[in-house]
Amino acid sequence: MNLVILAPIGAVVALLFALITGKGVMKKSEGSEKIKKIAGAIRRGANAYLKRQYKGVAIFFAVVCVILIFMAVAGFISPFVPVAFLTGGFFSGLSGFIGMKIATYANSRTVNAATNSLNAALRVAFSSGTVMGMVVVGLGLLDLSIWYYILNAVYAGLPEAERIAEITSAMLTFGMGASSMALFARVGGGIFTKAADVGADLVGKVEAGIPEDDPRNPAVIADNVGDNVGDVAGMGADLYESYVGSIISTAALAVAAGLGVQGVSLPMAMAAIGIIASIIGTFFVRSKESASQKELLFALRKGVYISAVIIAVVSFFLVRYVLGPEHIGVYFAILSGLVAGIIIGYYTEYMTSDSYKPTKKLADSTETGPATTIISGLALGMKSTAVPVIVVVASVLISYFAASAGAPADSTFNMGLYGVGISAVGMLSTLGITLATDAYGPVADNAGGLAEMTGQPPEVRERTDALDSLGNTTAATGKGFAIGSAALTALALIAAFTDEVAKIPGAGTIDLSIMNPPLLMGLMVGVMLPFLFSSMTMNAVGKAAQSIVMEVRRQFKTIKGLMTGEAEPDYESCVDLCTRGAQKQMLPPAIVAVVAPILVGVILGPSGVVGMLAGATGCGFMLAVMMSNSGGAWDNAKKYIESGAHGGKGSEEHKAAVVGDTVGDPFKDTSGPSINILIKLLSMVSVVFAAFIVNFHIL
Incomplete structure (x- = not known):
């Protein structure tokens, strides 16, 4: 039996569950008219931003599509690639858009639920995240399924081995569309949200001394809009791309390993089983009233752990049935990826x-001022790279040797690479619920803002603050999970690139010796790219934030009665400034990500591209972990002080923590999470342009 059929079935189940859960969220009451009014402003701002972003992205996609059509006419790529590029981008963008829509409807309902109990508020926010998680995995598998069956029909006349090779080669390239959309969503959304956040904090909390989310702050609505367009829409598009990338790269490696249609069906069937396991896990997320942060974290983690156990048990029988007992080592590769994802998430927490x-x-370092706070935060982030790197290295080694054990001598290497790819699928198999715990965070953050702006009773603020603080941690663990999965996926894509090159007539053998000058030069360029990319995105946040700072200062000075609460600020102007700044600044980093592998390939050839991909993957993985964890720790150190430690709100320690958090904002929400898309987009572009590079390189 061809278990590929499980993929469309799993996609339908995920989308139906998302629909049912979304309807359940929408049935909840939004509360008072004041809550509805502010939630409506956040909703309109998020819709306006995404509408403008998608218009800009559409131009980019149109230009690239025309280039791909010319390449298809010239015979460098399959004629299906331009269409696959567009569908990959469309589904990636759609998953983020749907997640953003439900999040902007759930924030007000979470606040209203918090008037009843902590668990009620947790369930509403988590249900919103569940919709995001299920939409991402559902649309991802739907896209894969559609293309598999279309291509299977087109190449029906070919022998099975050739047919599967053609199918996987064409499917591999639509990941470029998903990667491109994810990069725009992450970078653009990240610039928007952090420009608003930094501007609101610097002028509101540091200069004016007013609380976070104070309705007198003109940037407060833009800040809440940013949580949705950056941390929900951006994260959804990002993990959609990781999810489909891991599945299609593993499917492509199955051909080289000689596993045929069975090897292709395994990752798709794994993904379908992961959906069922994630759905089961969502029913175990519950909390008692007055739960501590550890208890709230365990409430969310319980669902993830139960899903992981289900997958660990079922995948053993799945591998044995699909590949046979002689390839049971592939099961241990899956297990290594699954465990690695859990360890990275826990360590990030x-x-x-x-x-x-x-x-x-x-938080203790704030006693001596902002400088020591920043130094300590950077040191924490740098130190935090050690365990994730060791875990990923161990997972790769276990996956490679477990999958290749017992394989014939001529297929040992390719079976090992297949093991690395399937371990990435194992890590991402719980994505439905893992992403739910991540996307829950921005909803809780928005709920806290709404509670502050609408003057809710102290017990409601305590509940939303607890959920908000928990959301900071789940967002950080989600980013760690995304970065770890990106590293494994990128490794599989590097192997897929070498396989694509090997299929091209006249390509010859790629010299992978470290002393090969093109490879060594490519390696150095690859190590540089994450730093260049991060510099561009950090600078973009800085420029956009400057305009917000000036606008907030202007309103504080010129609007009479604003600081006394007698007049309302002009929220729309800050939303518009953030939108225009994000649209203007997001294009240069995206161009670097697309153009770099083509330039390196034309100058240094295929071996130079392999070096560049290896350098970017290694460097990008560590830089992303460092930035994400430094930013997350700065944010939670601030929250820890605000809860009463070190003098609480308004103290000198609190002001130092706010400065650290301000530096950490673009670290954790713009540059850090964008790097994992960068390393995968570099690989995807390299695969698509492989034939062009082989035919036109200089060295």
């Missing part, structure tokens, strides 16, 4: 949650 020593020590 340990490094960034204020329930543990690292973030508490970072």
Whole structure:
């Protein structure tokens, strides 16, 4: 039996569950008219931003599509690639858009639920995240399924081995569309949200001394809009791309490993089983009233752990049935990826949650001012790279040797690479619920803002603050999970690139010796790219934030009665400034990501591209972890002080923590999470342009 059929079935189940869960959220009451009014403003701002972003992205996609059509006419790529590029981008953008829509409807309902109990508020926010998670995995598998069956029909006349090779080669390229959309969503949304956040904090909290989310702050609506367009729409598009990228790269490696249609069906069937396991896990997310941060974290983690156990058990029988007992080592590759994802998530939680020593020590450093706060935060982030790197290295080694054990001598290497790819699928198999715990965070953050702006009773603020602080930690663990999965996916894509090159007539053998000058030069360029990319995105946030700072200062000075609450600020002007700044600044980093592999390939050839991909993957993985964890720890150190430690709100320690958090904002929400898309987009572009590089390189 060809178990590929499980993919469309799983996609339908995920989308139906998302629909049912979304309807359940929408049935909840939004509360008072004041809550509805402010929630409506956030909703309109998010819709306006995405509408403008998609118009700009459409131009980019049109230009690239025309280039791909010319390449298809010239015979460098399959004629299906331009269409696959567009569908990949469309579904990636759609998943983020749907997630953003439900999040902007759930924030007000979470606040209203918090008037009843902490668990009620947790369930509403988590249900919103569940919609995001299920839409991402559902649309991802739907896109894969549609293309598989279309291509299977087109190449029906070919022998099975040739047919599967043609199918996987064509499917591999639509990941470029998903990667491109994810990069725009992450970078653009990240610039928007952090420009608003930095502007609101610097002028509101530091200069004016007013609380976070104070309705007198003109940037407060833009800040809440940014949570949705950056941390929901951006994250959804990002993990959609990781999800489909891991599946299609593993399917492509199955051909080289000689596993045929069985090897292709395994990752798709794994994804379908992961959807069912994630749905089961969502029913176990519950919390008691007055739960501590550790108890709230466990409430969310319980669902993830139960899903992981289900997958660990079922995948054993799945591998044995699909590949046979002689390839049972592939099961241990899946298990290694699954366990690696859980370890990275837990370790990120340990490094960034204020329930543990690292973030508490970072809060202690605020006693001597902002400088020591920044130094300590950077040191924490750098230190935090060690465990994730060791875990990923161990997972790759286990996956490679477990999958290749017992394989014939001529297929040992390719079976090992297939093991690395399937371990990435294992890590992402719980994505439906893992993303739910991540996308829950921005909803809780928005709920806290709404509670502050609408003057809710103290007990409601306590509940939303608890959920908000938890959301900071789950967002940090989600980013760690995304970065770890990106590293494994990128490794599989590098192998897929070498396989694509090997299929091209006249390509010859790629010299992978470290002393090969093109490869060594490519390696150095690859190591540089994440730094260049991060510089561009950080600078973009800085420029956009400057305009917000000036606008907020202007309104504080010129609008009479604003500081006394007698007049309302002009929220729309800040939303518009953030939107225009994000649209203007997001294009240059995206161009670098698309153009770099083509230039390196034309100058240094295929071996130079392999070096560049390896350098960018290694460097990007560590830089992304460092930036994400530094930013998450700074944020939670601030929250820890606001809860009463070190003098609480308004103290000198609090002001130092706010400065650290301001530096960390673009670290954790713009540059850091964008790097994992960068390393995968570099690989995807390299695969698509492989034939062009082989035929036109200089060295």
